[in-house]
Amino acid sequence: MKAFDRMRNASKLTKVRWLIVYCTDIILLFPLLGYLGFYLSWQAGGPVLKVLAGCALLLTFNVLSTRPFRIAVRGGPRPTAILAVTGAIVLVLLTVFSQVWAIPTWMALLAPFVRLRAAVVLSAASIVLANLYMWWDGGWDIALLVAVQALFTVVSVGAVRANLALWRLTREAHEGEEALARLAVSEERLRFARDLNDLLGQSLSDVAVRTEHAEHTLPADREAAAAEMFEVRDLARRSLREVRTVVQNYRAVDLDEVLASVRAVLEAADVRCTVRAETGSLTPETRTLLATVVREGATNVLKHSRAERCTITIEDGVLEMSNDGVSGPVGEHAPNGLAGLAQRVRAAGGTLEAEPTHEGRYLLRAAVPA
Template identity: 45%
Template structure:
């Protein structure tokens, strides 16, 4: 839109120079007309941004640009033969009208459009001597086309913005569902065990003086249950009771595509040990979480060749070379088993997560 406004300003500025060189406008009048054109075109991008961001009410800027447009209209009247001057005269007024209709309700926009069209048609008809029956339809079509195009452009912008926000909402929902799933796993693992531990501890405290032997047995059960609970939690944190690589790839692809990201997977995992497959499954899960949380990706490619995994995505918001807590934890785990992990933006503007594990 800014480019269109700049091109239109340059064309009208060039027309103003032509009129000045031809002698149709005096130097003083040409400079004043140029100042009025600047008063219309300079604030115009600001007006469009305000109108495209929401449904604003008319502001003083509309009044100021309208006065500048009126000044340009009065200083550059239509030529008597209907030449270039007529086109510039109408264009300035209709450009201002296309911005005004974005700030008004429908009934007010129709009234304003009718007033501008009638005024421009009357001016053209008086100066050129053309019948108003000929001038009015031309002016109405020109003004209506420009105003409708601007309104349609804003509607298209809002549609694209809503679609983008819905994708972000889907990505946030996918992350929230993953957190809820992990919370449910921890609740299922620890809820029963901690309840039993609490009851046995209270019972052991009551039996400490009455039946020391039974109290000791209860505390032994408490230690056993605590150890089992700790093991189960470690298993959950390490991979939700053991991740299956292919199941994780299928789940990640479904989650990314639900968030509007096209995901392709190429996995050649023959010969990988169970431990290596589990590590790569965790890398895939953490990488997908980062794509959903930290990018506006439209495509993601996951390639596994032996013990090497590469995950690429576009839509990077910023440099993540430092990595978050999840990536640092993965890096430490990879290093502990003799592997490696790296993550960062590439020269092509993508983000690359690369993991290498011993086969």
């Protein structure tokens, strides 16, 4: 059960990594054909101890062969010890037991840690040397053996290198999305900072100049200095109103744009999103507040759930945003991150609730006077 919860709660990037790793493990199962060879040898009257020793060596190789690709995916150093031990096992299987099935897999284990040209040269050399030895040992159809081993080697080495390249591209794409999100936030902050600088720069300069002038005027003409200070007061009040206007406009968010953006982001994250919204009759304040709730709800879906479907409905000032990302019983989930937003909604005369339902969904509901 814990393993199932761990798989369900894993991030999408982790799930992709697991998929690539386990698919590669399947490709590396070609040495299992060696067990068939040992079984046929036992049926033909071969020594039981020799057959058991060969099976033990092959089993050890199978277990160790799952490690190098995982190390390569994590970006770790070349596992020289594992490659050396598995290489020695392959050599024993070939010379003592006449088993060639582990050779393509061993070349695949080596492939992530060498250049492409080296992988090609080593693979070709392994095919030639192994088949020369089998030809010298006798009793094999060399043409068929060359064709089969070449096919297995190409598939194993090519698949391992392709899967490793696919994982690196996936990780780079994920990191690129995170970088774009951080860049968008930084650009918005810079824009707001520029607006404040343009607004307050001239006003504060005027305040400083008028205050200095009043200071110099005060000893000679107290009335003129007082009038100058009244001008400073009016200028400060006007600047404060302008700052509040800029902040209010900065906070104003277009609800329809947010709905379209949230839907695109969720679907890009493999969350099927359905939107049914009636926003035409809502006031600008209500539209801004609901847009903030939608944006926060989408953030929670992406960060705190493993949802596959999300539904957003807006009708008569009531927003309902539900998803199927609940992984535990009702009562275990708290609306983290929504406390401040709930205060804003209550200040506007509305209500905000966020909790799991008995149907196995998580419901975010905000009711704001329309």
